[in-house]
Amino acid sequence: MSLPAKTWFDALYQCQQQGKSYVLVTLLATAGSTPRNGGTKMLVCDDSAFDTIGGGHLEFEVIKQARTLLQEKTTAQKVEHYPLSSKLGQCCGGATNVLFETFTQHTQHIAIYGAGHVSKALVPILAQLPLQISWIDNRQGMLDEIAQQAQPNNVKLLASEHPADTVATLPNGSWAMIMTHSHQLDFDLVEAALRREDMTFVGMIGSDTKARRFRTRLSHREFEPQNIQRLVSPVGLLDIPGKRPVEVAVSMAAQLIQLLEPEKTSRSQQKQAWRENTQLIQSLVTTE
Template sequence: MRQDLRWFDALHQLQHEGEPLVLLTVLSTAGSTPRDAATKMVVTASEQWDTLGGGHLEYKAIEEARRLLALGEPHTGVRSFELGANLGQCCGGATQILFEVFASRLQSLTVFGAGHVAHRLMPILRALDLQLTWVDSRTDWLPTEGDATLTIERLDQPTDAIADLPEGAWVLILTHNHQLDFDLVQTALRRPDIDYIGLIGSDTKARRFRQRLAHRGWSEADIARVVCPVGLADVPGKQPAEVAISIAGQIVQRLHAQDRPTAKKTSGLDWKTARNLV
């Protein structure tokens, strides 16, 4: 990523790419300090954008940000820094810095097939917290190029894409070819870490696929990983847009179920710290 980006541009791009990061904000200052309150910078495991003023203060702030980032958990906390001899700075002032850790990566979802349903579905999916890949063998059915959150792959053998999917990826199969659908399902089932395999089709298609998979030796537990018909059962309609909305709804459900936090009474800054900052 370009190093001359401002913190807000880097933050936007990193969040779309699902890269864990820490947003640092100068909350308050007293006396002489390198930068004023509301100054921000962004730090990842290997890069940083913008500046808190340089010097040992920034070095220690980046060190602390990366220590928090390595924990792999969301975090909000405030740390005070005295700009004296212990930091090797002669400003003589003091500053409080807010550390906001955005640790989660975007869920990876690969959509196979670029037919009518997929073309109505993708604009909805692109508005969600997903890292999307769109695969088809038909060049003229896919967009010419993707962006930070959408990768376009034109493959003669779409099944080849599954081997390269990140751990925990989801798969959505919407192709025009039932045999290709079956090949994709079996290839995805060989990846135990893929726990969502959505397959478009009717109840009849679902029943036949389950029978074929059983005949190929797949267990009931494996076959149960295939969601067919994909989408929300209580959303009616067979128009491409209606099917797309049903599928999007199911994916939203899964995203929220995946991110559901354990019950707790507080989060973020502790109340005493927050009260003292106001």
């Protein structure tokens, strides 16, 4: 995933907003001739790098080292010494110490199945949260239309003829929000998601009647009652009225925000947290 940032400080802000792990690289003391002065910084992610510490083989080796540190998935600091000699293919003749500061973030992944009106209202809201979003549909034309507008960096569009097959490929601990144009496809997705014990949220849009019918069908397929109860349907907070796509989307987003803050578990705490976000929610609705 690339970020639309050119400077390390812009990239740092975006990484923090999106919950993306990164390494902040800083040139410390330098001796002799070096491409950049001490204090110069760059930021390295697993798939991109921002700003420069002077380019050349030094920067290549530094980026490689930073990505090795990212794979360790631990927040840490490390200093490495680099002589700018023929060993690095640079003839500056100086030397520098490089500080690597690794910041690891846990980013929740969610798969949004369906590219209809509600999901079009929901995804822009979720994209402002520390989430990585896979937006999946079996209608290539729908996704092509969506792709004509620039999407947030934490949103990935995926066309699949058989969306239920993609459930097995989702990262461990993913969430699924199911809202396709087909009840049968919804059921196939629910069934595939519930077969994964690691999926911590499986939600489906629809009425109480639809949810009851799906639970009955699942029981006929020998799903255990406790597994069937993992299905959250209908989705969204009942406190939020309205049936317009943006109103439904805000209700669903509010429910997911609560999951991102699991310490707010009591009903009273959830209501209080929601009241604190009333102004934001109202602004989202009125801009529709």
